[in-house]
Amino acid sequence: MNKKLMAGWLILLSIILAIAGCSNADKTQEKPEASSSESAANGKVLVGVSMPTKSLQRWNQDGGYLKEHLEKKGYKVDLQFAENKVESQISQIENMITMGAKVLIIAPIDVNALVNVLDSAKAQDIKVISYDRLIMNTDAVDYYATFDNTIIGRMLGEYIVDQLGLKEGKGPYNFEIVSGPVNDTTAVLFNAAVDVVKPYIDEGKLVVRSGQTTMEQTATPNWEEKEAQARMDNILTAFYTDEHLDAVLCLNDSTSLGTQAALKSAGYGTADKPMPILTGQDADIANVKAIIAGEQSMSIFKDTSYLAGKVADMTDAIIKGSEVSVNDTENYHNGKRVVPSLLLESKFVDKNNYKQLLIDSGYYTEDELK
Ligand code: BGC
Numbered sequence: 059m060n061k062k063l064m065a066g067w068l069i070l071l072s073i074i075l076a077i078a079g080c081s082n083a084d085k086t087q088e089k090p091e092a093s094s095s096e097s098a099a100n101g102k103v104l105v106g107v108s109m110p111t112k113s114l115q116r117w118n119q120d121g122g123y124l125k126e127h128l129e130k131k132g133y134k135v136d137l138q139f140a141e142n143k144v145e146s147q148i149s150q151i152e153n154m155i156t157m158g159a160k161v162l163i164i165a166p167i168d169v170n171a172l173v174n175v176l177d178s179a180k181a182q183d184i185k186v187i188s189y190d191r192l193i194m195n196t197d198a199v200d201y202y203a204t205f206d207n208t209i210i211g212r213m214l215g216e217y218i219v220d221q222l223g224l225k226e227g228k229g230p231y232n233f234e235i236v237s238g239p240v241n242d243t244t245a246v247l248f249n250a251a252v253d254v255v256k257p258y259i260d261e262g263k264l265v266v267r268s269g270q271t272t273m274e275q276t277a278t279p280n281w282e283e284k285e286a287q288a289r290m291d292n293i294l295t296a297f298y299t300d301e302h303l304d305a306v307l308c309l310n311d312s313t314s315l316g317t318q319a320a321l322k323s324a325g326y327g328t329a330d331k332p333m334p335i336l337t338g339q340d341a342d343i344a345n346v347k348a349i350i351a352g353e354q355s356m357s358i359f360k361d362t363s364y365l366a367g368k369v370a371d372m373t374d375a376i377i378k379g380s381e382v383s384v385n386d387t388e389n390y391h392n393g394k395r396v397v398p399s400l401l402l403e404s405k406f407v408d409k410n411n412y413k414q415l416l417i418d419s420g421y422y423t424e425d426e427l428k
Contacts, residue, residue: 102134106154108164112139115342123366165189168241191243195393202399205360211250214337221335229263231304236313237276248273267297286316294324305335311345314338356408
């Protein structure tokens, strides 16, 4: 690279960094390191990014940020969304392999369904990062990167315990659980959240009138809003015509929206019949609006740009053969091997802190939440 060109690059890089620094001034976590000019010179190595669906805000953001961070480092990115269809995800990954991708970043739709396609990736020495959800039963997964789901599960459970004053001996309260699909890594979240509330269920301070307390009984296929709504409609009709539902542990924002729709059509949301304490996860725009309107109590803020930046750093390190940064090399066994993992922290967001966490940080603008 000649000197002028290099100087141009450096100026451009400092502008980009300055802008990123300003808009993210108060973010909760340290930002990923800037790409070096060396990585930009790396040429157009192809990285495949396979996301589950475009239908949730979460994956559009993750996909977009991954592309942005990787392209900044000089990589070519093939970003695909599979609309929650396992066969589409498999054929998209096959295509990435054929096109010569060096690294695959995959958020699986079904964690058990990628064994064969990843065997072919491994045979061609393509490295695989399991993104957000841990791909199971294959030794072809090289790394796992996610927000720590055990911590998230605990935060959800503890929020319910705190808001209901269960530690102070209050109750009994009526309580239901709305979980995610069984073919996701929901179990980690579910177990952590349920561990927190279970002593109160056992003690009779949380009463689950539906009797549905296992992950299978409370599951929501594909995290679909409509599925959660239909299940909650049934529960409300069958068990709550004469009872008030006081709290619902929803494991994410789409299921929380479905639950809210069912509650509202059963007359909740008035002074006489207030909405239950209701959790969520992802801090999606629709859900933050619901928090502001008092229809959802809290959500979990996962800074997806931060995760995507870290995964872009991991990808860069894999391709350059340098050390890949992880912080857990013991706890994530996928049935075939312990997968070296990078676990990030998240925060809970509610009406008291959303301005500081989401607006002041530049994650959303005030207008987006109107
Ligand atoms: C993610 C959640 C997301 C859910 C639905 C989970 O694997 O961890 O953040 O809400 O998938 O897409």
